[in-house]
Amino acid sequence: MFLLMLLMHTVGTLSCPASDAFLVPHEWYQPGDLIIGGMASHMGYHFYKFKFSENPSVTPYEIPGVFTKFHQHVLALAFAVKEINEDSQILPNVTLGFHIYDSYNNARMTYRTTLDLLFKSQEFVPNYKCDSQKNLMAIIGGLDFTSSSHIDEIINFFKIPQLTYGSLAQEEFQTSKLSSLYFMVPKEDHQYIGIIQLLHYYKWTWIGIFAVDNNDGENFLQKMQPLLSENGVCSSFIERLSQLVHLEDLPEAFQTISIISIHLMNSKVNAILVYGESLTIMWLRFAMFPENSDSKKITLLGKVWIMTAQIDFILSGFQINWDLQMFHGAISFTVHSTEVVGFKEFLQTINPLSVSRDGFLQDVWEQAFDCSFPKPGLQEMHSRQCTGEMQLEDLPGPLFEMEMTGQSYSIYNAVYSVAHALQDLYMLGFNRKTTIMHKKTDLTNLQAWQLHSFLKGISFNNSAGERVFLNEKGEATGGFDITNLITFPNRSFQRVKVGKMDLKAPKGKELLIGEDVIIWHPAFNQVLPLSQCNDPCFSGSWKKGIEGNQFCCYDCVPCPEGKISDQNDMDDCFECSEDHYPNEEKNGCILKLVMFLTFEETLGISLASVALCFFFLTSWVLGTFIKHRDTPIVKANNRFLTYTLLVSLQLCFLSSFFFLSQPGNVTCFARQSMFGVTFSVAISSVLAKTITVVVAFMATKPGSQLRRWVGKRLALSTVLSCSFFQVCICILWLSTSPPFPELDMHSESQEMILQCNEGSVFFFYCVLAYMGILAIASFIVAFLARKLPDSFNEAKFITFSMLAFCSVWISFFPAYLSTKGKAMVAVEVFSILSSSAALLGCIFLPKCYIIVFRPDLNQREQLTKRN
Missing domain, CATH: 3.40.50.2300 (Response regulator)
Incomplete structure (x- = not known):
């Protein structure tokens, strides 16, 4: 720590005692019109040095040791004063001087040397300035909180600014309201x-x-x-x-x-x-x-x-x-520090034989070079003599550095801060053409307390080209x-x-x-060092704390299923985003593939092939019936309903292709409604066939009123009315909550299923329920009509077809609800194909057999004879 003080002309002359009761500390001084005085912190420190010899009577002796590196702080002060004195722009016609004392890292000596700076000339008399040209203006010192506070306890009474150059915990000073402190280094x-x-x-x-x-x-x-x-x-x-x-x-x-x-x-x-x-x-x-x-x-x-920052x-x-x-x-x-031009050259000129007033330098030389200077009255030690050829630049870094350290740089800036504050104070009085303290405007009349308003907020560029600034709190920024x-x-x-x-x-x-x-x-080996309680937990695992240990010590546990950790030392594993799934190592996520039931895969090819086969089979049946439309077996079973049923079955087989194509806005919008309407038409045609048979046999009774219903009118009205109701349900469904395509990211762990969301599940089941009602109605009517004469009766075939149809769709519901994704679509396509095939096979294949292979049975006589 340095105690720098600016000293000026004599305030008063008193008669002082001729003796000093205290040990005089080390001092370096340089006279001047203004004196910068200072105190070197930890420059001197007493320790025990043991001298070993063959003579056992030799006892250890105590000598003063010196931290030679800290002498650079002293030299930085002297260098700054030298520069200012040689600069005609700062304090012209004024020569700065300084006094520097050692604190000895001791509270008593810190108080003593502070009083020396305030009052001593040649002899120490507290509260008196004897034959002195000193007028303390500012102190630069306090490498640590303790030394700074000891100094401030004295100088705060005189409102003398103290500029510290250590990185201190400034709140310690703020709580004690020591307002005279300025901090040349940001707070700790x-x-x-x-x-x-x-x-x-x-x-x-x-x-x-x-x-x-x-x-x-x-x-x-x-x-x-x-x-x-x-x-x-x-x-x-x-x-x-x-x-x-x-x-x-x-x-x-x-x-x-x-x-x-x-x-x-x-x-x-x-x-x-x-x-x-x-x-x-x-x-x-x-x-x-x-x-x-x-x-x-x-x-x-x-x-x-x-x-x-306090460590060197x-x-x-x-x-x-x-x-x-x-x-x-x-x-x-x-x-922070930067190179100051000329400082290294200044250090190269330092020699204890040429600087007579530096009370520290001989101790520094003896300690650093392990030599000694002759001392009158003391027995000469057996060691080499210190010479002027020894240079500071020859010393290793632990003893002395030629580059300006950060603390020396702060001292350098502190000296300039005081000088600029004095310059501003002087210029303010000069511009006003008034006296300061009612005296002649002269630097020799300035008082230390006047510098405070100029030090707060001071800003200037130093010789290294850097901006030095103290804010309104007196803190460096x-x-x-x-x-x-x-x-x-x-x-x-x-x-x-x-x-x-x-x-x-x-x-x-x-x-x-x-x-x-x-x-x-x-x-x-120039590899980034690791400093962790455990070896790193690699990706794919997480850190699990160990009970009783600090949280930095942990076990590495593999991530559970469905979670990953993609970095080392993660506190927990996490799930991948919905469209990704964990890889096998659980250290990364893989993008899920978009899957849907298509024509390219085996299942899709199989279903599509079956649908095409049944479509062509239905087309062949329709062609056969059209070709033999005038035969009794075709005419006896209502050709209009037959054609309608076969066309609707063709559409039913084709509707399965909507389920096998890539789900999109059009396919999702159309497939369920087309399936529902075409199946409703088919079942309505079956129902109409059954009702027509029943009405036809009942109309044969004498006086029956049903004769007028026999013919196409009953069949047409039945088909249209039953199908229209299903069409209304589909229109209401599509207008309120239509189906739409969506990605199912949860059904499969490694795939995203592109599927159709039915929009309104209620309407979807309404469509299926209505078809079920039509099928049950057809089954009941056909079952009741099964005992009518065989030659004119389709009821037995319709009964079997409806029984098969209902069995398929009753099995559909649990299968549909228990599957997800592609399997769900496949179940519905299978149900469409199997139920349509049941209608085709049970109703039309027996007739096709007679038409194609037994034309002898396709005679009117055969149809009208009784069993």
């Missing part, structure tokens, strides 16, 4: 959305979680765990990592390290989410040390590490000579970069941008990632 919660989308994108549902053991880590887990559950992700383990370890806590620390090592080496988890700070990486790297620091286990440890890949102390190859292929959410870590055996690494978090994108599409450019850990 946006990363949670990206993490969920990343896990979804790669289908990682079984992950491990490491979180720093503090309030930030607990808040992260409280927010993240419900999000993971809601999105189908489970955590195999959750481990909390301590920030600092004291000597008395070493047994507990080694136990934690052992647990971490077990999780990393033995867990099936391949995706591990890490939330914390830079010490977290050191913890995880050290956790693998007890396994065997010389073996290749660490290198071969194949995991996908998902890092949050850093090593320090005795880990300097280690590598980070276990993190090869890691995916990190990093603060940018996003995050997604980087892929590529490590090398020489301890160096490279960050490759593979995507970004675009907070302005539509909901659910904030994460943009290039899958093809990601380099995975070598253990995965």
Whole structure:
């Protein structure tokens, strides 16, 4: 964390004490008309370094260690100040300076250094500015919530703006109403959305979680765990990592390290989410040390590490000579950054021998290059001397990076934000030609609280050509970069941008990632890693939860009959659409074939052949009767009714072809009505024949009144009246609810039956019922007339024909109702053909036999003689 402050002319001169009761922290300062002061977060950190020797009396000693990578944050501040001082367009004729202190990751030292920034000149006197040219205008600092809140507890009394450069949970500040804070990085919660989308994108549902053991880590887990559950992700383990370890806590620390090592080496988890700070990486790297620091286990440890923005890949102390190859292929959410022209060249000029006021640089040099500078009064250590030939660019990535990191980029933008705010404030007073605070319009008279109205909503383009904008809440509106870590055996690494978090994108599409450019850990052989509790459930099966386990752990169960799963890891199987059916593997649907009874198939050919045969047979009978129309046997049985019956039977046989053709609007509309009318005419003709026989014999009685009905008039009226009633039923049926073609998708599992829907079932059965009534009436009349003289009597033949007709249609109903699709049509066609054939055979074949083969019996004398 950096505490940057803009300092200005002397406010007052007081006599200050000559002594300072506190240890003076590390400081880097540069004088100027305006001073930018800052505090480096975690730059200095005390740890125990053990020196091993043959002399057992040598005890471990404590030396101050430095996170050398974080010195880039300091240098980014200095570089931004240097650029502004050299730019005549920003704060002309004003030289910026800065003060930077170290917080030592300690609350007491954070308070102390904050007070130093406010009040110290050469000696520290709280609430007094002694011989000082400092006037604090803004603070840039707070890489974490704790440090920022400690700083704000002091500076908020003075309304001094604090620009943080860490990705923090901003609601923590909002609830405490600390209004002086500005956030140069989008709030931490946006990363949670990206993490969920990343896990979804790669289908990682079984992950491990490491979180720093503090309030930030607990808040992260409280927010993240419900999000993971809601999105189908489970955590195999959750481990909390301590920030600092004291000597008395070493047994507990080694136990934690052992647990971490077990999780990393033995867990099936391949995706591990890490939330914390830079010490977290050191913890995880050290956790693998007890396994065997010389073996290749660490290198071969194949995991996908998902890092949050606060984490940097850093090593320090005795880990300097280690590598980070276990993190090869890691995916990190990093603060957005871009290349700033001149920064790398600026870093190349840094040398501890040339920068005299940088109180951090010598410690950085000693720690990074494992060397030492001569120190007066101390016994010379047996180590190599630090020289000016050592360059920062020679250091590996874990110790120092030459590319500007996201946090350094935020500091760079923060310095420019303060400078632009000062420029706007100055220009506003100059344009109004009035004094600020009733004093002369001059930058030296500005007060820190005046910057707030200019920092909120500030917008400008930085030197990299990117727009920097803070909204009215003082929050940055940018996003995050997604980087892929590529490590090398020489301890160096490279960050490759593979995507970004675009907070302005539509909901659910904030994460943009290039899958093809990601380099995975070598253990995965550049194949997309899987991180699931089970092996994938392949298509054709579904995930069945295991009682007592997390919902991400399940058994793979084959889909039941009639259902499929066409993707891996489906929660349930589903049915195909109505026009499809499952394949044998139950992982896809096949389009059902459209089937209907046609002339091309065996059944259709058979029925059509039978219908044609009977049609031609009926035609032959009709021709025979016409040819022998003047013979007694033809004339005795009413030639009109005979011809009518034979023609209607021909139409009955032909009507079956409507059932054998492809169902369509015309065929469905006509086939049942044609069948009903033609059969009604045929049965009406049979009924008329029977009635004619009865009336003819009754008319022979003396004085009978029925003689006038003997002849064509009775027959014609009977046929017309009986048939007309059926015609009326059909007209009413077709006008109200006519039949129509439809697809039956359920009768057959693998076929769609194209059939005719009868429209109104009521009218359909009315047609059949009326034919049944006519047939029964004909049967009864014929049965009663069966004992009349044989030579003139057709009643016996009609009785047999009606008996056969009724038997066929009585059997039709259960057969028709118990079948579906083509079978139903075949049953009806068979009933039409068999009933028509029964009428033809029982009534006409005996007569044809006499006409053709026994013409001697076709004589009037034979017809008039009695038995």
